[in-house]
Amino acid sequence: xxxxYITGIEYYLPQDTLDNEQLALVYKDxxxxxxxxxxxxxxxxxxxxxECASDLAEKAALKLFEKYNIDAGxxxxxxxCTQSPDYILPTTACILQHRLGIPKYAGAFDFNLGCxxxxxxxxxxxxxxxAGICSNVLLIMAETYTKHICDMDKSTxxxxxxxxxxxxxxxxxxxxxxxxxxxxxxxxxxxxxNLIIPAGGTRMPRDDDTALLTTDxxxxxxxxxxxxxxxxxxxxFAVRTVPNLVQxxxxxxNMGVEEIELFIFHQANKYMLEYLRKxxxxxxxxxxxxxxxxxxxxSATIPIAIRNALNKGLIKPGYKIMLIGFGVGYSWGGxxxxxxx
Numbered sequence: 001x002x003x004x005y006i007t008g009i010e011y012y013l014p015q016d017t018l019d020n021e022q023l024a025l026v027y028k029d030x031x032x033x034x035x036x037x038x039x040x041x042x043x044x045x046x047x048x049x050x051e052c053a054s055d056l057a058e059k060a061a062l063k064l065f066e067k068y069n070i071d072a073g074x075x076x077x078x079x080x081c082t083q084s085p086d087y088i089l090p091t092t093a094c095i096l097q098h099r100l101g102i103p104k105y106a107g108a109f110d111f112n113l114g115c116x117x118x119x120x121x122x123x124x125x126x127x128x129x130x131a132g133i134c135s136n137v138l139l140i141m142a143e144t145y146t147k148h149i150c151d152m153d154k155s156t157x158x159x160x161x162x163x164x165x166x167x168x169x170x171x172x173x174x175x176x177x178x179x180x181x182x183x184x185x186x187x188x189x190x191x192x193x194n195l196i197i198p199a200g201g202t203r204m205p206r207d208d209d210t211a212l213l214t215t216d217x218x219x220x221x222x223x224x225x226x227x228x229x230x231x232x233x234x235x236x237f238a239v240r241t242v243p244n245l246v247q248x249x250x251x252x253x254n255m256g257v258e259e260i261e262l263f264i265f266h267q268a269n270k271y272m273l274e275y276l277r278k279x280x281x282x283x284x285x286x287x288x289x290x291x292x293x294x295x296x297x298x299s300a301t302i303p304i305a306i307r308n309a310l311n312k313g314l315i316k317p318g319y320k321i322m323l324i325g326f327g328v329g330y331s332w333g334g335x336x337x338x339x340x341x
Contacts (some may be wrong), residue, residue, distance in 0.1 A: 004126040006178040006337065008068035008168035012060040013045035013161070013294055020158075024145070027154050035158060036292075037167025038098065044161030044295035047144040052086045054095050056164035057142035061100055064138075068174070072101045077134040078108040079124060080301045081117035083328070084144045085110055091112045096140070106158070109235070113287040115266045115327025116185075117141055117299030118165075119335055122323075123183045125169040128188075135180070137169040141299035145227065148197050151288040152221035156229050159269055161295030165303035181336040184248045191237055191330040194230040199223075238272055241332050243280050245324060249334035258335070260286065262309065266326055267291040267301035288314065298327075318341045 019040055020032035036042050047056065057080060064070060078100075080093040093108040102108075107128075113120055118141055125137040136156040142164035149156045169180075199210035210224035222228060242265070250256065263282055265273055267290055279286045297304060302323055308313050319339045326332040 002130055002132070002171045003173070004129045004180050005170055005173045006122075006180060007170045007172070007174045007176075008064050008070065008166060009165065009303050009307045009310075010060055010064035010067055011163060011300060011307055012063055013163045013166040013271075014047045014051060016046045016048055017043045018046050018157075018279045019043040023158055026151070030154065038269075038271050039158060040273075040289060040291050041046065041159065041295045044146070045163055047162040051144070052203055053082045053084050053142040053144050053164070054081075054086045054092050054099070056144065056162065057082075057092070057096055057140045057166070058099055059094070060142070060164040061138060061140060062164040064168060069169065069199065070168060073103055074140045075102045075136050076106045077125070077128060077137045078102055079121055079137060079139045080110045081113055081121050081141045081225055082110060082143060083112055083114055083146060083298065084142075090174070100138075101136070105156050109268060113331060114207070114298050114329065115268065115296075115301070116325035116329070116331040116333045118302045119183065119323060119325040119333030120185065120237070120331075121225045121299070122169075122180055122335060123333070124168070125184065126180050129169065129171050132199070135171045136300045139169055141165050141303065143298040143300060145298055148227040150222040150226040153226065155218065155220045155231055155267070156227050159296045160227075161297050163294060163297035163300045166301040167303055178337040178339050182252045183250050183333060183335050183339070184245060185333045186241070186245070186331070188237075188330040191233065194330075195228070195328040196231040197227050199225050234271060237330050238268070238276065238326055239279065240323060241330070242276050242326055243336045245326065245332050246280060246322070247338065249322060249324070253336045255320070255336065257282065259320060260317070260322045262315060262321045263287045264302055264309070264321055265304050265324045267305055268327065299325075315339050
C-alpha cells in the first residue's frame with residue numbers, strides 16, 4: 001500500500017490590504033487597537049476587482065513549483081477547494097490545469113467547502129493516491145470571500161481576507177516532507193443557515209429583491225446577495241464540536257495531548273481560538289496562531305499557518321502536528337501530520 005506525503009506548501013496573498021485603521025474610519029464606534037486585541041487581525045489582503053480565485057490559485061501554484069522545483073508535467077491530479085469559483089461552470093480546476101501546463105491526462109475537480117476544506121482536501125488526495133488512481137496531487141485552497149461581503153457589514157468585513165495556498169501531495173517523499181495520518185471528519189447541516197450567501201444559486205436566484213440592503217440589530221448592513229454570518233451560533237458550534245474533534249483525532253492516532261508538539265487550528269479569530277485553547281487546557285507554547293497579517297482566509301488558513309511556522313523554525317524534524325478545521329456547513333475535520341527533514 002503506497003505511503004502519502006505532503007512534499008511542499010506555498011501561498012499567495014493579494015497585494016491590496018485593508019487594515020484596522022481603515023476600518024475604524026468606516027465604523028465610527030470602533031477602535032483599531034480594540035479590534036486587534038479581540039480578533040487578533042491587523043490587516044486583511046483583498047483581491048482586486050478583476051482578480052478571481054483562479055488567479056490567486058495560479059500564483060500560489062507557481063510559487064510552489066519554483067520553491068520546490070516541481071515540474072507541472074509530473075502532476076496527475078488537480079483539486080481546488082473554493083467557495084468563490086470563477087464560474088458556476090466549468091470547474092475552476094480545469095481552467096487551472098490548462099493555465100499551469102498540467103498534462104491533459106490529469107484529473108481535475110473543484111469541491112465546495114469552507115474552513116474545514118484543507119483537512120477534507122488532504123483526505124481526498126490521500127485516498128486517490130492510496131487507491132492507485134494517481135501519484136502526485138496538486139491541492140489548492142483559494143478564496144475571494146471579500147467579494148461577497150457588504151462594505152457596511154463589520155461582522156464579516158473585519159474577519160475575512162482573500163488568499164490561496166498550494167500543496168503538493170505525493171506517493172514519493174522528498175528531503176523535507178510531512179507524513180499524513182488518519183482522519184476524523186464530521187458534518188451537521190442543521191447549521192447551514194448560520195454562515196451562508198442566501199442568493200445566487202438555484203434555490204434563490206439573484207434579482208432586484210435579493211439586492212435590497214437591510215440593517216440588523218447590530219448595525220450591520222447587507223443584502224441577500226452578501227455573506228451572512230451568525231457569529232454567536234458559529235461560536236457555540238465551535239465550542240460544542242472542536243474539543244470532541246481534538247479528542248477523537250487523538251484517539252484515532254492512539255496519542256495523548258503531550259505527544260503533539262504543535263496544534264494548528266483553522267485561524268478563525270483570536271478570541272475564538274483562545275477560548276477553545278483554554279477550554280481544552282492546551283499549552284499556549286504549543287498552540288500556534290497566525291492571522292495578524294492575513295485574517296481568516298477560510299480553507300487556506302491552515303496551510304498558510306504551516307508555511308509560516310516552518311519559516312519561523314517552529315516546526316522541527318520529528319514534530320507531530322495536529323491540524324483541526326471547522327466552520328461553514330457545519331463541517332469539521334482533524335488529522336495529525338509528522339514532519340521529516
